[in-house]
Amino acid sequence: MHELAVTESILEIALRHAEPQKAKRITDLYLVIGQWSSVVDDSVQFYWDTISDGTIAKGATLHFERIPTELRCLDCGKTYQPDSRDLLCPDCHSTRLKVLKGEEFRLDSIEIET
Amino acid sequence: MTQTIPVIEKILSANDKLAQENLARIDAAGVFAINIMASPGAGKTSLIEQTVRALAGKYRVGMVNGDIATSLDADRAAAAGAAAVQINTGGNCHLDAVQLRSALDQLDLENLDLLIVENIGNLICPAEFRLGTHKNVIVASIPEGDDKPHKYPSMYRGADVLVLNKIDLLPYVPFRMDFFSQGVAALNPGLTQFNLSCTTGEGLDAWLGWLEGRVRK
Numbered sequence: 001m002h003e004l005a006v007t008e009s010i011l012e013i014a015l016r017h018a019e020p021q022k023a024k025r026i027t028d029l030y031l032v033i034g035q036w037s038s039v040v041d042d043s044v045q046f047y048w049d050t051i052s053d054g055t056i057a058k059g060a061t062l063h064f065e066r067i068p069t070e071l072r073c074l075d076c077g078k079t080y081q082p083d084s085r086d087l088l089c090p091d092c093h094s095t096r097l098k099v100l101k102g103e104e105f106r107l108d109s110i111e112i113e114t
Numbered sequence: 115m116t117q118t119i120p121v122i123e124k125i126l127s128a129n130d131k132l133a134q135e136n137l138a139r140i141d142a143a144g145v146f147a148i149n150i151m152a153s154p155g156a157g158k159t160s161l162i163e164q165t166v167r168a169l170a171g172k173y174r175v176g177m178v179n180g181d182i183a184t185s186l187d188a189d190r191a192a193a194a195g196a197a198a199v200q201i202n203t204g205g206n207c208h209l210d211a212v213q214l215r216s217a218l219d220q221l222d223l224e225n226l227d228l229l230i231v232e233n234i235g236n237l238i239c240p241a242e243f244r245l246g247t248h249k250n251v252i253v254a255s256i257p258e259g260d261d262k263p264h265k266y267p268s269m270y271r272g273a274d275v276l277v278l279n280k281i282d283l284l285p286y287v288p289f290r291m292d293f294f295s296q297g298v299a300a301l302n303p304g305l306t307q308f309n310l311s312c313t314t315g316e317g318l319d320a321w322l323g324w325l326e327g328r329v330r331k
Contacts, residue, residue: 002207002239009125017121027116031125036268038239069267087264087300095299103268105242107121114115 003043007051010044014057014110023112026057034104035069060110069102129243132211136218136246143223145176146329147231149209149245151269152253153262154235157279160312161253161321162230163194168322170195173227173329178217180209180234196230197221208240209233214247228329237262241272248328249274256280260290263297270301275308277321282311 010029018026033039041064052058072079073089074096080089088095124130140147152158166175177196179188180203188200199217201209214231221229231247233240241250252273254262257280263270270276276298284291298305308324310317 002243005206005210006125009128012128013121013123013125017119017123021117021119023119036271038242038268085261085264087267087297095296096303097300099271103271105126106124109118109120109122111116111118114117 002038003040004047004051006039007044007047010062010107011048011051011055011057013107014060015055017110018056018112021112021114023056023114025113026060026110027113028061028063028111029057030063030065030108030110032065032067032104032106032108034067034102036099036102037105039105041066065108067101067104070100072098072100074098126242126244129211132215133244133246136211136214137248138246139218139223140229140246140248143226144330145223145226145229146325147229147247148249148251148275148325149231149233149240149247150251150253151233151237151240151273152235152255153237153258156235156253156255156258157312158232158235158253159190161277161279162191162196162232164312164315164318165230165322165325166191166194166196168318169228169326169329172326174225176221176223176226176229178209178214178221178229178231180213180232191230191232197226203234207234207236207238208243209245210243211245214245228325237266237269239268241269251275251277253277253279254294256283256287256289260294261297263294263301267301270298270305273302273305275306275324276302278307278309279312281309281316282314 073094075094076092078091175196177191177198180201188198192198199220250273308321
């Protein structure tokens with residue numbers, strides 16, 4: 001359970017970017033989280049309500065864009081979403097794969113009131 | 115007025131930055147540092163005990179231990195000959211760069227050659243929190259099953275070295291080595307791997323040789 005540390009990081013980044021804009025309030029945060037990143041939306045939301053209290057981000061809405069994992073087989077070219085019990089290419093069983101999506105873990109943008 | 119501000123920043127960027135500072139400190143002291151990660155029971159502490167016992171006469175070994183509530187593991191390492199610092203993480207599921215920094219403050223880095231960090235027993239998230247060691251070592255073990263790379267991809271993605279422990283149990287446990295290896299190859303092609311048993315000592319020499327090749331002479 002590390003969502004508290006993650007949520008504190010999100011708040012720190014948002015406040016740091018809002019400050020030079022002279023924001024009065026941060027109203028929305030847009031987060032992009034890949035399936036292979038271990039974070040639980042509900043827990044982040046839970047901590048958010050507590051730690052954002054007393055800051056200009058109080059009451060801001062967290063928007064989670066979850067990105068499903070997507071792999072490409074480097075042998076047959078198939079692009080697919082892997083099964084959690086077997087990563088290999090479902091068509092040719094190759095292990096030569098490229099991770100296209102699923103490892104995102106970033107704050108893309110914030111909406112502020114000035 | 116409402117406006118959208120582009121941010122595009124990794125959520126763990128503050129941790130990553132601190133990890134770089136930790137690495138700079140470790141490098142400045144001429145120490146080689148590894149971060150050992152695994153599920154509970156895979157054999158992290160046994161591997162560290164064997165490693166310290168084999169190398170403590172040749173090198174000055176320091177150890178940072180992230181056990182949740184006790185100092186048992188640090189005691190075992192200290193008994194084997196390492197300067198040990200215990201971090202009680204109060205139920206956290208991983209070590210982070212802040213915790214390693216405070217551990218570095220408690221160690222006499224200038225008088226160490228090798229620093230071993232034992233992360234918390236967990237296959238979910240430790241690899242996502244960079245500490246500032248040179249190499250991330252993941253310890254897998256035969257009894258935990260051959261599907262672990264497939265189920266915990268981010269841990270295997272974040273590893274630089276794989277130790278497959280408890281190979282003495284292969285005759286007794288169903289473990290498809292090819293399925294395990296396929297998962298590893300898919301996630302982390304060319305990953306350096308050592309198959310060994312901390313109980314029988316089989317395979318330990320290759321691991322120790324790899325480590326010695328990286329420690330300052």
